[in-house]
Amino acid sequence: MRKALLALLALAVAGALVFYLLTIPATVPASALPAHAPDLANGKYVFTAAGCAECHAAPVKGCDDLKTKEKDVLAGGRCLKTPFGIFHVPNISPDKETGIGNWTTVDFVNAMKRGVAPDGSYLYPAFPYASYQRMSYEDLIDLKAYLDSLPAVKSEVPPHELGFPFNIRRGLGLWHRLYVDGESFVPDPHASAELNRGAYLVRGPGHCVECHSSRNILGGIVKDEEFAGAKNPEGKGTVPNITPSDDGLGEWSQDDIAYLLETGNTPDFDVIGETMAPVQENMAQLTPEDRKAIAAYIKSLPARPDAVPKSEQKKDDEEEEDGAAPAETPEPAGEGGNGQQEHDVPE
Numbered sequence: 001m002r003k004a005l006l007a008l009l010a011l012a013v014a015g016a017l018v019f020y021l022l023t024i025p026a027t028v029p030a031s032a033l034p035a036h037a038p039d040l041a042n043g044k045y046v047f048t049a050a051g052c053a054e055c056h057a058a059p060v061k062g063c064d065d066l067k068t069k070e071k072d073v074l075a076g077g078r079c080l081k082t083p084f085g086i087f088h089v090p091n092i093s094p095d096k097e098t099g100i101g102n103w104t105t106v107d108f109v110n111a112m113k114r115g116v117a118p119d120g121s122y123l124y125p126a127f128p129y130a131s132y133q134r135m136s137y138e139d140l141i142d143l144k145a146y147l148d149s150l151p152a153v154k155s156e157v158p159p160h161e162l163g164f165p166f167n168i169r170r171g172l173g174l175w176h177r178l179y180v181d182g183e184s185f186v187p188d189p190h191a192s193a194e195l196n197r198g199a200y201l202v203r204g205p206g207h208c209v210e211c212h213s214s215r216n217i218l219g220g221i222v223k224d225e226e227f228a229g230a231k232n233p234e235g236k237g238t239v240p241n242i243t244p245s246d247d248g249l250g251e252w253s254q255d256d257i258a259y260l261l262e263t264g265n266t267p268d269f270d271v272i273g274e275t276m277a278p279v280q281e282n283m284a285q286l287t288p289e290d291r292k293a294i295a296a297y298i299k300s301l302p303a304r305p306d307a308v309p310k311s312e313q314k315k316d317d318e319e320e321e322d323g324a325a326p327a328e329t330p331e332p333a334g335e336g337g338n339g340q341q342e343h344d345v346p347e
Helices: 002-022 040-050 052-056 105-114 137-148 169-179 193-203 254-263 277-283 288-300 310-323
Strands: 079-082 085-088
Touching (some): 040 052, 040 137, 052 277, 105 137, 193 288, 254 277, 254 288
Antiparallel strands (some): 079 085
16 A cells, blocks of 8 residues: 555656646747847837737726727736636736836747746736747837836736636646747748738737637647637637638738728728727728738638638627627727737736
8 A cells, every 4th residue: 555655656746747847938038139229119010010008008997898098008907708717917017016117128028929927937828929929029129118118007907817727827838838939930931021021910919810710628729720710719709710711801802901901991891890990990000011911911821611610600699799788889990999809918
């Protein structure tokens, strides 16, 4: 009996050691950062392309309100209700006590490219660092400098509400082994400069794949279903397929997509809904060349059928309509509809 207990103890110790070794955080050393003078103008541009305010600006009312207050007051306070639990979006203003005012540039880079906080703990991937890791060091340095120029706001945010085992951050080290490598975007030498720019914006700061793709049981993107649509991670409704298939944007031209990003208007004279409105408002602030590049890259994606079956889409849409408040209608782009649905942020 004693030998059996000792054997079990030895196995437990060995298992714990293996778990520890497999989940050691990988970080970017300060020596890896290029000698780059921060460009605040580019930092603001990246801030817009990445949609930082839509998650980090304080909501007008409750934590699940899509409308936000001033876009440069990044006090946090939104909540994201997911199958894993409730994530509370943190304060990323330059406040030294409740924000990220004490973070160095390399701290920020590690959060964005490695999903690791300054104290060495893992950040939850509801914050889309699996996409942000593709951003260039220069863009991240510029973005950090711009964030540091914004108002410091003292605002405590509640801790995440997660059950076991999701409340064990160390376990995210195993998830990182599957989905996080910290590598920056590498241009395709066989593609045009326009396509490479579009790919960088879509897969890096724009993090479009995070909403428009289905996920597996681990919360990772299903590679064969990238951009083919997904169930709304916060509940009712579906996120559309944006591949150039019959189920997606197959009938749309590159100009149609670029025009939608600029105006919020679809080719059939409709307007985008409330949740997409702030994304489009950000895209409207990009250069025409960048919007065209994004459209070109989207048109180059593999054409895929809807990842969410039509029957489920119909059911989700009906439930969404049944649960909608009759006195409110989605606001079209440019009239104040704010909020994104896909991600949390560093904490």
